[in-house]
Amino acid sequence: MTVKLMQGNDAIGWGAIAAGCRFYAGYPITPSTEVAELLSRELPKVGGKFIQMEDEIASMAAIIGGRVGGLKSMTATSGPGFSLMQENIGYAVMTEIPCVVVDVQRLGPSTGQPTAASQGDVMQARWGTHGDHPIIALSPTSVRQAFDLTVKAFDLSERFRTPVILLADEIVGHMREPVDLPDFKSIHIFEQQVTDSPADYKAFRNSPGDVPPLAAFGTGYRYHITGLFHDEVGFPTQRLDEVDPWLERVNTKLDKHLDEITFLEEDYQEGARVALLSYGASARTARHAMKLARQKGIKVDLLTLLTIWPFPEKQVEALGERVERIIVPEMNLGQLAYEVERMVGRKKVRRVVRANGEMVTPQMVLDAMEN
Amino acid sequence: MSNQDILDAATLKQDDALIPQSGWFERSETLQKLRKNKKFPTIWCSGCGIGIVMGALIRAIDHLGLDNDKVALVAGIGCTARMPVYMDFNTLHTTHGRALAFATGLKIARPDMKVIAIMGDGDALAIGGNHFIHAARRNMGITALVVNNAIYGMTGGQYSPTTPLGGRATTAPYGNVEPPFPICDLAIAAGASYVSRSTVYHALELDKFLAEAIAKEGFSVVEAVSYCHTTFGRFNKLGTAADMLRSLKDNSIPRSALERLTPEERAANTKIVRGNFVNVDRPQYTQVYSNLVTRVQAGER
Numbered sequence: 164m165t166v167k168l169m170q171g172n173d174a175i176g177w178g179a180i181a182a183g184c185r186f187y188a189g190y191p192i193t194p195s196t197e198v199a200e201l202l203s204r205e206l207p208k209v210g211g212k213f214i215q216m217e218d219e220i221a222s223m224a225a226i227i228g229g230r231v232g233g234l235k236s237m238t239a240t241s242g243p244g245f246s247l248m249q250e251n252i253g254y255a256v257m258t259e260i261p262c263v264v265v266d267v268q269r270l271g272p273s274t275g276q277p278t279a280a281s282q283g284d285v286m287q288a289r290w291g292t293h294g295d296h297p298i299i300a301l302s303p304t305s306v307r308q309a310f311d312l313t314v315k316a317f318d319l320s321e322r323f324r325t326p327v328i329l330l331a332d333e334i335v336g337h338m339r340e341p342v343d344l345p346d347f348k349s350i351h352i353f354e355q356q357v358t359d360s361p362a363d364y365k366a367f368r369n370s371p372g373d374v375p376p377l378a379a380f381g382t383g384y385r386y387h388i389t390g391l392f393h394d395e396v397g398f399p400t401q402r403l404d405e406v407d408p409w410l411e412r413v414n415t416k417l418d419k420h421l422d423e424i425t426f427l428e429e430d431y432q433e434g435a436r437v438a439l440l441s442y443g444a445s446a447r448t449a450r451h452a453m454k455l456a457r458q459k460g461i462k463v464d465l466l467t468l469l470t471i472w473p474f475p476e477k478q479v480e481a482l483g484e485r486v487e488r489i490i491v492p493e494m495n496l497g498q499l500a501y502e503v504e505r506m507v508g509r510k511k512v513r514r515v516v517r518a519n520g521e522m523v524t525p526q527m528v529l530d531a532m533e534n
Numbered sequence: 535m536s537n538q539d540i541l542d543a544a545t546l547k548q549d550d551a552l553i554p555q556s557g558w559f560e561r562s563e564t565l566q567k568l569r570k571n572k573k574f575p576t577i578w579c580s581g582c583g584i585g586i587v588m589g590a591l592i593r594a595i596d597h598l599g600l601d602n603d604k605v606a607l608v609a610g611i612g613c614t615a616r617m618p619v620y621m622d623f624n625t626l627h628t629t630h631g632r633a634l635a636f637a638t639g640l641k642i643a644r645p646d647m648k649v650i651a652i653m654g655d656g657d658a659l660a661i662g663g664n665h666f667i668h669a670a671r672r673n674m675g676i677t678a679l680v681v682n683n684a685i686y687g688m689t690g691g692q693y694s695p696t697t698p699l700g701g702r703a704t705t706a707p708y709g710n711v712e713p714p715f716p717i718c719d720l721a722i723a724a725g726a727s728y729v730s731r732s733t734v735y736h737a738l739e740l741d742k743f744l745a746e747a748i749a750k751e752g753f754s755v756v757e758a759v760s761y762c763h764t765t766f767g768r769f770n771k772l773g774t775a776a777d778m779l780r781s782l783k784d785n786s787i788p789r790s791a792l793e794r795l796t797p798e799e800r801a802a803n804t805k806i807v808r809g810n811f812v813n814v815d816r817p818q819y820t821q822v823y824s825n826l827v828t829r830v831q832a833g834e835r
Contacts, residue, residue, distance in 0.1 A: 186643060200755025209828040212642050212823060216635065217668040224632040224640035225541035230607070231626060254629050380624040381644040383603050386617055398573060398619065399627075 166343045170240040171309040171335040172239075174197050174342060175265055177387050178313025181236050181347040184263070185211035188225035188233040188355035190218055190244060191275040195267035195335040198239035219244035223251035227264050231388065233379030234405070235317055241333075242284055243274065245291070252326050252511035253292030259367065259413070261320035263313070265329040266444075267336040270520045279520025280333035283444050285498035288328045297417045299327040299424060301474040304446040306340040312426075312469060318352040319424060322462045323416055324374050330471055332494070334444035334522065357384065365395040369408040417473050424468035427478060431485070432457070437532050438464035438486040440479065440503060442471055445492045445523055452492075452528035461532065474502045483507030490515055492523040567592050567602065567622050577616050581775025583734035583760030587681050588617050590737055591759070593648070594744035596624075600670070606649045608637040610662060613688045614654035614681040614764075631661030635671045637676045642643040645675065645820035648748055655682045655696040659715050668725035670821045673752040677725075680717055683760040691765025702769040714750065717757045722812050727752030733759040735782040736808060743810065752820045759786070759806055780805070 169177075176198050187202040190193075201470070203213045210259040212234070221241050226236035226461060235417045245266045256263050266288065270279035282289075288300040299319050303309040316327040317494040358366065361384050368375045378384035387397035393406040417424060430453065431438075438459050441449035451510060455463045466482055468475060479502070482489060489507060491500040492515040500514045515531045537764045568574075573592060578584050605623040609615035611630035618625035624647070628636045633651040651669075658666050658680045669676060685703060686692040693703035693710045696717065700709040721729045728750040730743035740758055747754035763769060763777035772778055787807025792800055 186639065188639060207827045210827060212644060214638070214640070214823075217654075217664050218634065219636070221635035221665055221668070224628065224635035228636035228639025228641075229641075229643040231636075232640045232647075234643040245637070249630065250629055282669070326574075335684075379643075380606050380626070380640060381604060381647045385602060385622060385624050387625045387627065388618070390629060391627070435764070508667070 166341045168336055168339050169306055169342050170197065170339045171303065171306045171331060172197035172267065172337065173201050174306045174344075175239065175313045175329065175331065175336075176205065177344060179263070179317070180205055180209060180211075181344075181350045182235065182314045182317035182352050184235045184237045184317060185209070186226060186229035186236040187211070187213050187238065188216050188222045188229065188236070189238045189240065190216055192219070192220050192241045192244045194293055194336050195239045195241045195265060198265055198267070219247035220251065223248040227251060227258070229258050229263050230260050232378050233474055234235050236508065237263040237265065237320070239267065241269045241277070242265050242271040242281070242287075243289060243311070245284055247286070249291040253294060253296065254300065255326040256292065256296045256387050256413075257390045259324035259374075259377070259386075260326075261324055262326050263316045263320055263329060264326055265313070265331060267329065268332040270518070276520050278333065280444060280494055281315045281518065281520065282332055282445060282494040283498070284330065284498040284520065285471060285493075285495065288330050292496070295414065296327060298328065298416055298472050299323070299325060299417065299470070300330045301426065301469055302443040302471050304329040304337050304443060304467060305335065305471070306338060307342045308332060308464050308469065310342065310344055311333055314350055314352065315401065315426070321355065322353040322374070322423070324377055325417070328414060328472070329445065332444045338498070339494045340365040340389070344418040361385065364398055367409065368391060368395045369412045371417055372477070373412060381465040419515070421473060421475075421477070424470055424473060425475045425478070427475055428469065429478075432467040435464045436486055437461075437488045437490065438466060438482050439490050439492070439528060440466045440468070440482065441492050442499065444469040445494055448523045451526040452532075455525055455529060457530060468499075469498065476506055479503055483511055487511065489511055490528060490529050492516070492519065494523060551577065555678060565658055568620060573620050576620060578613060578686045579764045581763055582613070583615065583683065583779065584614055584675050586618065586734040587614075587625060587679070587740065587760065590740035590744055591617075591652075591679065592621065592742045594748055596743050597741070598749060600648055600748075604647050606637075606640055606644070606647050606654055608633045608640060608649060609652040611658040611688075612654040612657045612686070613683075614652060615657055617652050617655070631657055632665065633657065634665040634676065634678065638669060638672075638674050641675055641820060642823070645824065648677070650677045650679060650748065652679045653681070654687070655680060655684060656686045656694040657738040659695040659717065667720065670721055670726040670753050670755070672820045673725060673727055673816050675751055675753070675821075677744075677747045677750070677754045678721075678748075678758070679756050679758065680682070681758045681760050682717060684714070684830065685762045685766040687762045687765055689761070691769060697766070698823040701766065703766065710790070714715070716813050718755065720753040725753070725816070726755045726812060727814055727816050728754035728810075730810040731757040731759065731806070731809045732780040733786055734761070735779050735786070741809065746810070746813070750813075751821070752816050815821065
């Protein structure tokens with residue numbers, strides 16, 4: 164391939180095509196719309212389908228329906244639309260239908276500032292839908308990562324039969340960088356393999372394994388899918404002997420495979436007493452601040468989280484044992500810092516936050532290191 | 535025989551090919567379409583009309599000779615939306631109001647399947663009203679089966695978008711002050727290719743309308759007027775299930791009979807009009823999109 168100047172939202176669209184996404188349903192919203200525009204143009208070329216739905220609720224419903232029919236599916240939105248999608252994201256969790264939801268975060272709450280950057284949906288990505296549930300959220304820091312993590316999002320959603328949130332932000336989404344994308348033919352993601360006969364097939368079986376294979380509608384596997392608690396073949400049930408094994412399996416199916424889900428970048432220096440921990444566009448601030456600090460001779464660790472949820476507890480805990488202070492720059496009032504504090508204790512964590520649409524600056528991070 | 539003649543209950547003939555013969559149920563493999571092993575008895579109250587609609591739907595699919603694997607039933611939330619769980623097809627029980635949005639994605643992914651969205655009046659027209667008009671506008675190849683019992687039954691009898699003016703409900707203790715939606719008129723205005731209405735008293739007519747709707751390529755709507763004797767009937771002193779069923783017979787009129795009335799009589803009609811209202815052929819969405827894909831892949835810009 165050749166090097167191209169590309170914005171993050173376009174890289175997300177290309178990542179979807181490369182991952183085999185063949186259905187996109189969405190509703191226009193700044194700053195995510197370029198994803199829809201690219202896929203409306205490119206999906207038909209590869210035999211895929213694009214539809215602009217009447218709202219984000221319908222978009223989320225449609226991509227689940229599309230995946231039930233066998234097409235790898237995605238939608239993209241921003242804060243207000245992400246809020247509207249939450250009920251059906253919970254439906255996808257409950258029914259274990261793979262799908263990818265891109266949230267290019269903008270400043271909220273409410274309409275906020277549609278063109279201003281934010282990382283204010285960190286907790287919405289984790290807990291936006293009601294009820295206890297597992298979720299995966301990945302957050303790119305560059306245009307190339309926007310591509311790579313979109314591919315990963317599809318892979319993980321299929322592997323674990325779960326919605327995956329690509330938690331981008333306005334800066335990464337609209338930023339242009341030169342990228343050299345890999346040959347799409349070299350990209351392979353997890354494919355469902357149903358080996359049971361239709362008579363024996365259990366779409367929600369609790370053993371063996373954590374994740375039963377998913378059969379598409381229309382392929383001879385007739386079964387029931389419901390957002391109600393259900394038994395192994397999908398029928399609604401209130402029997403605890405049927406509900407409890409399901410709860411146990413679904414709520415631990417990610418925990419048992421964290422090494423396959425957790426992506427992060429560690430740039431550690433022996434003897435560092437302070438660490439920077441960040442993600443998304445703010446990770447670029449953190450990296451810049453790290454360079455400035457090291458130029459001054461200050462030893463500093465840098466941990467960049469590409470996987471936000473499940474939160475990389477083990478790695479953050481280990482970082483807390485290495486250093487005396489962890490600085491967490493982010494474009495909200497400290498949403499991910501809550502999690503860091505949960506792992507290492509409040510006294511070790513210094514929040515460097517901004518929720519006015521502007522990036523945290525490297526100087527703000529340096530100030531926090533020195534004071 | 536004209537379409538209209540077929541649709542008039544007054545002219546229904548038992549030897550009509552579309553009408554199942556007596557004893558059909560015992561002889562028919564239709565029974566196989568029920569999931570007998572686990573889910574019965576149904577959640578519906580004794581005397582509920584929804585089971586009649588389920589029977590009509592099974593007979594219609596059976597009449598069309600469809601492969602069970604190629605039929606998907608998609609439902610939202612509510613008494614009516616529980617219907618798919620009892621039937622042996624690809625069944626998707628979704629979130630409240632969103633059956634048509636899920637069905638849209640499924641139909642796009644599987645244009646070869648017959649996708650039937652099964653909704654109550656609140657599901658289809660209140661929380662799901664936006665999806666209803668847009669599915670019709672797109673002429674998405676889905677059959678929308680709306681069972682209209684004029685109330686939210688599952689939550690205990692709150693007024694719905696089809697509760698008659700003055701009707702009492704738990705949230706309309708002094709009588710409903712909101713005018714109801716005419717479901718068929720809405721579907722017609724939004725662009726549906728096929729629109730019919732009957733009642734659960736006229737079960738054989740429902741069979742026929744559903745068979746026609748499911749056979750239709752474009753967006754089709756069948757309004758099945760039912761009743762809820764345990765909530766709406768009780769609050770409004772309308773009697774037993776049998777009384778309410780009988781009132782559907784007494785208070786409905788075939789469209790053709792209505793048209794034989796004088797304009798003055800027609801204007802004064804307050805009965806439920808049964809019949810087919812629209813049956814046209816318009817380009818169906820997934821076919822149109824398939825053509826687009828072909829054009830784009832051929833290099834058209």
